[in-house]
Amino acid sequence: MDVWLAILQVLTLVAILAALHRPLGDYMATIYTTTRDLQVEREFYRLIGVDARSDQSWQSYLHSVLASSAVGVFFVYAIQRAQTVLPYSLGFPAIPEGLSFNTAVSFVTNTNWQSYSPDVTMGYSVQIAGLAVQNFVSAAVGIAVAIALVRGFVLRRTGTIGNFWVDLTRGVLRLLLPLAIVAAVVLLTGGVIQNFNGFTDVTTLSGGTQSIPGGPTASQEAIKELGTNGGGFFNANSAHPFENPSAWTNLFEILLLLVIPFSLPRTFGTLVGDKKQGYAILATMATIFVVSLTAVTIFELNGAGTAPGLAGGAMEGKETRFGIAGSTLFASATTLTSTGAVNSMHDSYTALGGMMPMLNMMLGEVAPGGTGSGLYGMLILAVIAVFVAGLLVGRTPEYLGKKIGPREIKLASIYILITPTLVLTGTALSFAIPPVRADVEATSIWNPGLHGLSEVLYAFTSAANNNGSAFAGLTANTPWFNTALGVAMLLGRFLPIVFVLALAGSLAAQDKVPATAGTLPTNRPQFVGLLIGVTIIITALTYFPVLALGPLAEGLQ
Amino acid sequence: MSSPRTTTRRYWVAFRAMLVFTAVLGLAYPLTITLIGQLVLPAQANGSLVTIETDTAGTETVGSALIGQSFTDAKGTPLPEWFQPRPSAAGDGYDAATSSGSNWGPENPDLIQAVIERTQAIEESDGVRAEQIPADALTASASGLDPHISPAYARLQVSRVAQERGIPEASVGALVESNMQGRVLGYLGDPTVNVLELNIALAGLKG
Numbered sequence: 001m002d003v004w005l006a007i008l009q010v011l012t013l014v015a016i017l018a019a020l021h022r023p024l025g026d027y028m029a030t031i032y033t034t035t036r037d038l039q040v041e042r043e044f045y046r047l048i049g050v051d052a053r054s055d056q057s058w059q060s061y062l063h064s065v066l067a068s069s070a071v072g073v074f075f076v077y078a079i080q081r082a083q084t085v086l087p088y089s090l091g092f093p094a095i096p097e098g099l100s101f102n103t104a105v106s107f108v109t110n111t112n113w114q115s116y117s118p119d120v121t122m123g124y125s126v127q128i129a130g131l132a133v134q135n136f137v138s139a140a141v142g143i144a145v146a147i148a149l150v151r152g153f154v155l156r157r158t159g160t161i162g163n164f165w166v167d168l169t170r171g172v173l174r175l176l177l178p179l180a181i182v183a184a185v186v187l188l189t190g191g192v193i194q195n196f197n198g199f200t201d202v203t204t205l206s207g208g209t210q211s212i213p214g215g216p217t218a219s220q221e222a223i224k225e226l227g228t229n230g231g232g233f234f235n236a237n238s239a240h241p242f243e244n245p246s247a248w249t250n251l252f253e254i255l256l257l258l259v260i261p262f263s264l265p266r267t268f269g270t271l272v273g274d275k276k277q278g279y280a281i282l283a284t285m286a287t288i289f290v291v292s293l294t295a296v297t298i299f300e301l302n303g304a305g306t307a308p309g310l311a312g313g314a315m316e317g318k319e320t321r322f323g324i325a326g327s328t329l330f331a332s333a334t335t336l337t338s339t340g341a342v343n344s345m346h347d348s349y350t351a352l353g354g355m356m357p358m359l360n361m362m363l364g365e366v367a368p369g370g371t372g373s374g375l376y377g378m379l380i381l382a383v384i385a386v387f388v389a390g391l392l393v394g395r396t397p398e399y400l401g402k403k404i405g406p407r408e409i410k411l412a413s414i415y416i417l418i419t420p421t422l423v424l425t426g427t428a429l430s431f432a433i434p435p436v437r438a439d440v441e442a443t444s445i446w447n448p449g450l451h452g453l454s455e456v457l458y459a460f461t462s463a464a465n466n467n468g469s470a471f472a473g474l475t476a477n478t479p480w481f482n483t484a485l486g487v488a489m490l491l492g493r494f495l496p497i498v499f500v501l502a503l504a505g506s507l508a509a510q511d512k513v514p515a516t517a518g519t520l521p522t523n524r525p526q527f528v529g530l531l532i533g534v535t536i537i538i539t540a541l542t543y544f545p546v547l548a549l550g551p552l553a554e555g556l557q
Numbered sequence: 558m559s560s561p562r563t564t565t566r567r568y569w570v571a572f573r574a575m576l577v578f579t580a581v582l583g584l585a586y587p588l589t590i591t592l593i594g595q596l597v598l599p600a601q602a603n604g605s606l607v608t609i610e611t612d613t614a615g616t617e618t619v620g621s622a623l624i625g626q627s628f629t630d631a632k633g634t635p636l637p638e639w640f641q642p643r644p645s646a647a648g649d650g651y652d653a654a655t656s657s658g659s660n661w662g663p664e665n666p667d668l669i670q671a672v673i674e675r676t677q678a679i680e681e682s683d684g685v686r687a688e689q690i691p692a693d694a695l696t697a698s699a700s701g702l703d704p705h706i707s708p709a710y711a712r713l714q715v716s717r718v719a720q721e722r723g724i725p726e727a728s729v730g731a732l733v734e735s736n737m738q739g740r741v742l743g744y745l746g747d748p749t750v751n752v753l754e755l756n757i758a759l760a761g762l763k764g
Binding site for chain 2: 005008009012044047048049050063064067068070071072075117119120128129130132133136137165168169172177180181184185188189190191192193194195196197199200202203204205206208210211212213214216218219220222234235236239240241242245246247248250251303304305306307308310311312313314315316317318319320321322323326327342343344345347348349350351354446447448449450451454471472473554557
């Protein structure tokens with residue numbers, strides 16, 4: 001019974017996504033290629049001093065990404081430090097330096113890792129004018145970089161890959177803002193709050209007292225999901241009834257966080273002039289998604305482990321209104337994208353159930369991945385898959401008419417190595433430096449034994465992949481974690497972007513080579529199979545040893 | 558490398574862009590949504606607050622339909638005449654200002670101990686066997702503010718509540734059934750009973 005309902009729920013989601021991905025994908029293809037600016041955009045370009053018609057080299061595009069992000073970090077940092085003088089601070093003090101740094105980096109990198117509990121830390125001004133702004137901008141940056149890479153495949157013999165400021169502006173004004181407004185209103189009807197009331201003290205029915213929070217939540221919630229950001233307005237994130245009041249708002253929020261990433265393959269197919277190329281990418285993403293979702297749902301419905309066994313089900317850290325299937329669907333969607341919002345506490349999942357969100361992130365968040373970052377991550381894997389196929393069967397390594405030469409494969413390979421290096425180094429250092437280890441064990445780790453290692457591993461996996469979800473028992477508001485995770489988020493976001501844009505520049509400079517009998521078709525099912533294989537082998541297997549030390553060991557006890 | 562002048566210009570562009578974005582996305586957007594919420598959907602936008610009629614013919618806000626609350630005495634002991642919500646890890650229990658799950662892992666001795674103690678407490682208060690107690694009664698929710706319990710946990714409490722209040726079990730049982738919320742569209746989520754709404758109805762039944 002539960003299983004059939006769970007399947008029906010997924011089918012509903014699939015049907016809606018199937019209906020939306022074409023119009024939305026085509027719309028995105030249009031807004032990133034049209035040469036017509038809206039009146040408001042022309043005025044914006046004049047205001048900020050940008051010539052919308054001048055295309056940038058990949059280096060210039062990259063510098064603009066970095067400048068925009070650096071300024072973003074500065075803004076969010078400054079707003080947090082100035083909290084006491086801002087309106088609606090709810091009496092909270094200024095955010096300390098270390099936490100401000102971590103949070104600023106976190107929101108600018110589309111991670112939304114939260115070392116803090118928003119309920120008792122962030123006033124409304126910081127939330128709306130600091131954090132939510134980056135929810136839009138960081139998502140638009142991700143899509144811009146993905147589009148720049150796609151242009152690399154489309155353009156020939158050119159030194160430019162588009163204009164970052166135009167891509168950023170259109171992503172925000174034509175895509176994210178209109179969708180966020182619609183989504184926020186839908187969430188309002190479902191009971192998500194939107195006010196500036198502060199706390200309302202009530203006498204409860206049985207004579208106790210309760211302090212009910214307020215806040216501009218719906219506006220934040222909409223872009224939090226839509227931009228695959230994930231930073232909750234409240235500590236409990238999308239488990240909080242004011243963020244996610246019912247089973248249907250739950251499904252709607254899952255839809256929001258999947259809709260852009262699952263539509264971008266269509267955009268890609270349209271832009272490269274072969275929609276089947278887009279479908280191959282989409283099929284790869286969807287297959288991994290369904291397999292991973294099935295696994296975590298089975299693990300949680302089975303409810304293995306001592307405490308779930310005693311309680312008669314894995315309901316610790318889950319909300320009644322979502323049930324297990326509504327929780328695992330959210331958990332899969334949030335970690336297979338770069339969202340990191342949660343509607344259930346992953347720390348309390350069964351050992352193997354809790355491993356799945358971790359594994360999802362370790363795959364590189366490509367199924368379907370974050371807004372933009374999912375598409376460029378998957379295209380990098382496609383480049384590697386084409387190269388592997390070339391080695392295996394002697395085909396010419398080329399993808400979409402572009403030769404995958406030594407330079408291209410080097411860039412793709414370095415891209416692939418970045419996040420595992422950050423995750424494994426960060427986790428290892430947490431236990432290898434004696435004073436850090438002492439602090440991590442005494443202050444940060446919440447659950448004893450193997451589960452404690454999983455908490456630290458999850459934290460670095462989440463930060464380096466810009467996810468933001470957590471095994472939230474971990475106390476991360478310490479000098480070590482604020483700094484180390486901050487660095488992991490920065491490098492995990494911008495180093496890959498450097499190599500993606502370099503690859504885009506390298507591809508754009510090439511001419512197209514005509515397809516020959518020796519060309520591997522990349523729009524057929526066998527390529528989908530190959531791409532799935534490559535994804536799993538070169539990413540997940542990297543982490544197998546460390547998974548064996550944490551969740552696997554705990555689950556097999 | 559770009560010249561210092563180009564770099565300065567680029568940051569100046571980024572700075573101005575971020576100022577405009579902050580004005581549009583950080584102020585105009587949330588304020589517009591607030592305006593829509595307050596004008597069109599004020600009840601939802603302000604937290605689905607629940608008011609009851611008091612003896613003095615006035616009304617009083619007793620909480621939110623979406624936020625669970627405790628039914629305990631000042632010392633935190635459950636009051637047996639009310640339907641009890643799930644265990645909560647938010648503050649001292651259902652502290653709406655600090656939403657939180659327990660984050661205890663499946664093998665955590667503290668969680669194992671808590672589940673055993675909760676089982677014993679319900680066995681004692683409701684005179685049932687351990688295997689009759691549904692999982693939601695023994696586990697804390699993710700938010701610590703879960704307003705719902707499962708129908709099974711509500712039905713399990715009927716006999717105790719009826720006895721404590723000295724009213725027929727059948728009328729309390731009927732109340733539970735009429736407060737049952739099915740799955741959304743028949744298949745989304747789990748069937749639930751809203752504890753605050755059930756207890757308000759219960760208070761009315763008595764009076």
